[in-house]
Amino acid sequence: MDPRIWLLTAAQFAAATGAYAFTGQLAGMAADLGVSVAAAGQLSAAYAMTYALAAVPAAALTARADRRRLLALGLTLVGLLNLATALAASFAGALALRVLTGLAITLVLPGVAAAMLVPPAQRARAMATVLAGLTLAFSLGIPLGSVIGGWFGWRACFLFGGTLSLAAAVGVRLGLPPLPSTDRGGAGSARRVLRRDILLLLAVNLTAFTGLFCIAAYLGPIVTASTGFSGAAIGAIQVFIGLGSLAGIALGGRGPGGARLPAGLMLLLMAALASYSLLLAADAAAWHAAPLAVLVFAGSVALFAMAPLVQTRLVELAPADRAVALAMSGAVALAGQGLGAAYGGAVIAVAGLAFTGLAGALVAGLGIFVAWRAFGGR
Numbered sequence: 001m002d003p004r005i006w007l008l009t010a011a012q013f014a015a016a017t018g019a020y021a022f023t024g025q026l027a028g029m030a031a032d033l034g035v036s037v038a039a040a041g042q043l044s045a046a047y048a049m050t051y052a053l054a055a056v057p058a059a060a061l062t063a064r065a066d067r068r069r070l071l072a073l074g075l076t077l078v079g080l081l082n083l084a085t086a087l088a089a090s091f092a093g094a095l096a097l098r099v100l101t102g103l104a105i106t107l108v109l110p111g112v113a114a115a116m117l118v119p120p121a122q123r124a125r126a127m128a129t130v131l132a133g134l135t136l137a138f139s140l141g142i143p144l145g146s147v148i149g150g151w152f153g154w155r156a157c158f159l160f161g162g163t164l165s166l167a168a169a170v171g172v173r174l175g176l177p178p179l180p181s182t183d184r185g186g187a188g189s190a191r192r193v194l195r196r197d198i199l200l201l202l203a204v205n206l207t208a209f210t211g212l213f214c215i216a217a218y219l220g221p222i223v224t225a226s227t228g229f230s231g232a233a234i235g236a237i238q239v240f241i242g243l244g245s246l247a248g249i250a251l252g253g254r255g256p257g258g259a260r261l262p263a264g265l266m267l268l269l270m271a272a273l274a275s276y277s278l279l280l281a282a283d284a285a286a287w288h289a290a291p292l293a294v295l296v297f298a299g300s301v302a303l304f305a306m307a308p309l310v311q312t313r314l315v316e317l318a319p320a321d322r323a324v325a326l327a328m329s330g331a332v333a334l335a336g337q338g339l340g341a342a343y344g345g346a347v348i349a350v351a352g353l354a355f356t357g358l359a360g361a362l363v364a365g366l367g368i369f370v371a372w373r374a375f376g377g378r
Contacts, residue, residue, distance in 0.1 A: 002117050005126050007168075007175045008110035011075060012133025013141055014168035015108045018082050018161025019047060019101070020137075021145025025154035032154065033091040040091070043098045050102025052334040058106035059327035067113045067179035068172060074107025075169035082162030086155040112323050115315045116179050123315060128253030128308035135249060135304065139242025184320045193321050193328060200374035201310050201317070204262065205332045206339075207367030208306050211269060212299050213340025214360030215276055218353065219296070222276065225353055226292055228284040240293045244300025252305035259375040262309055266371045269302035270364035276357030306371075313375065 022029060023044060030040035062070055081101040088094040110133070114126040141164070149157040184192070215222065223234045251261075272295045279288055279295070311329060318325040340360070347359040 002126070004117060004176055005114055005129050007171050008114050008130045009133040011071060011108065011110045011168045011172055012130050013137050014075065014164035015078060015105060016134050016137035017141030017145060018078055018165050019105065020044065020142050021161045022149065022154055022157040023142070024146025025149035025157055029154040033094065035091045043095060046095055047098045047102040048334050050099050051105055052331045054103055055106045055327040055331045056324060059109070059323040062107065063183035063321070063323045064181050067116060067181055068176045070107050071110060071113055072169045072173040074104055075165045075172060077104035078108065079162045079165030079169060082158045082165060086158035086162065106327065109323055109326055111311055111326050113176065113179055115322060124308055124312040125253040127311050128249045131304070131307055132246065132249050135242060135245040138245070139239070182320065183323050193318050193325050198314065198317055198325060200370060201313055202328060202332045203370045204306065204367060204374050205310055205329055206336045207363050207370055208266065208269060208303055209333050209336025210340040210343065211273055211360040211363035211367060212303050213337045214344035214347065214356050214363070215273060215299070217341035217344055218348070218356060221353060222280065223292065226279045226284055226288045227286055229286070229289065237289065237293055237296055240296040241300045244297040245304040248301040248304030249308060251301065252308040259372045262306060262371040262375045263368050265302045265306050266364055266367040268298055270361045270368065272298040272302065273357045273364055274361035277354055280354035280357065
């Protein structure tokens with residue numbers, strides 16, 4: 001595989017770390033800016049919603065741009081906006097800067113560049129390697145940002161994220177060749193991409209993220225309810241998210257090879273989610289930490305193995321509209337996270353925490369059939 005793919009992995013790592021490195025310091029940030037912790041949490045929501053709404057139009061408008069130049073520009077803007085947020089004097093200013101960062105990150109599509117750098121036979125592995133940057137951000141970059149924020153304050157989190165993005169921009173500009181786009185772009189890109197076969201792939205993403213985030217959005221309370229543990233013990237369970245994502249990306253990087261693997265991954269996700277309800281139905285016990293860690297690992301494997309399969313297939317189906325197709329995939333993933341959290345919250349309000357696993361399993365069960373059809377099963 002082309003070693004320059006690792007520059008794109010670094011770009012993915014830098015962008016994702018800069019997006020969420022401050023989340024571990026929300027309390028200090030809220031106190032400093034004179035708002036509640038709940039209000040400070042809207043900084044992440046503003047960033048995510050801006051990306052979800054702007055990703056596809058931005059991809060269509062910039063589809064014909066050289067990918068190296070566009071990626072370097074996006075990383076530079078993300079870096080500068082993070083540095084500016086470190087200097088924010090008010091919550092309103094910080095919120096506006098996060099919205100602008102959500103717009104800037106729409107230019108950062110390292111998966112498109114990866115698909116251009118390698119031959120078709122290596123695309124799945126290359127795109128999985130790029131996605132590993134996201135995994136490393138959640139398992140290493142964001143926790144490191146929290147440590148830095150604990151030492152030097154919340155503003156240092158944004159300085160850290162901004163510096164990473166600027167360094168990645170320099171690496172991309174100097175280390176990659178020009179990558180002139182062959183995408184058609186324009187206002188018709190979204191219309192061309194909205195075909196049945198591509199919509200089925202996007203539906204795979206939607207069901208996977210919606211199902212898992214019924215649990216993932218409430219993992220802290222679930223760990224406490226099933227094991228009696230809190231605090232640092234929750235972080236220990238969260239480590240298995242990172243481990244599972246690394247294993248999943250390695251698995252997904254081999255390519256789909258038909259519909260069996262994608263459908264099998266959705267079956268694994270459904271089984272893991274349903275098993276959460278079995279644990280939560282029992283009285284809390286310390287030994288539940290071991291099976292809980294296995295479930296967290298299994299769900300993470302399923303989700304992150306599916307991601308490169310979906311992205312590689314999207315590039316195959318829309319070779320002249322790759323940027324728009326991958327932007328749609330990212331927007332759908334964020335929508336799934338929000339829907340899953342909202343769905344899980346409604347289930348908790350109506351039936352209690354123990355039913356979140358079953359609720360997510362129902363969505364993943366639907367995803368089995370969607371994945372089978374999307375990847376050519378009959």
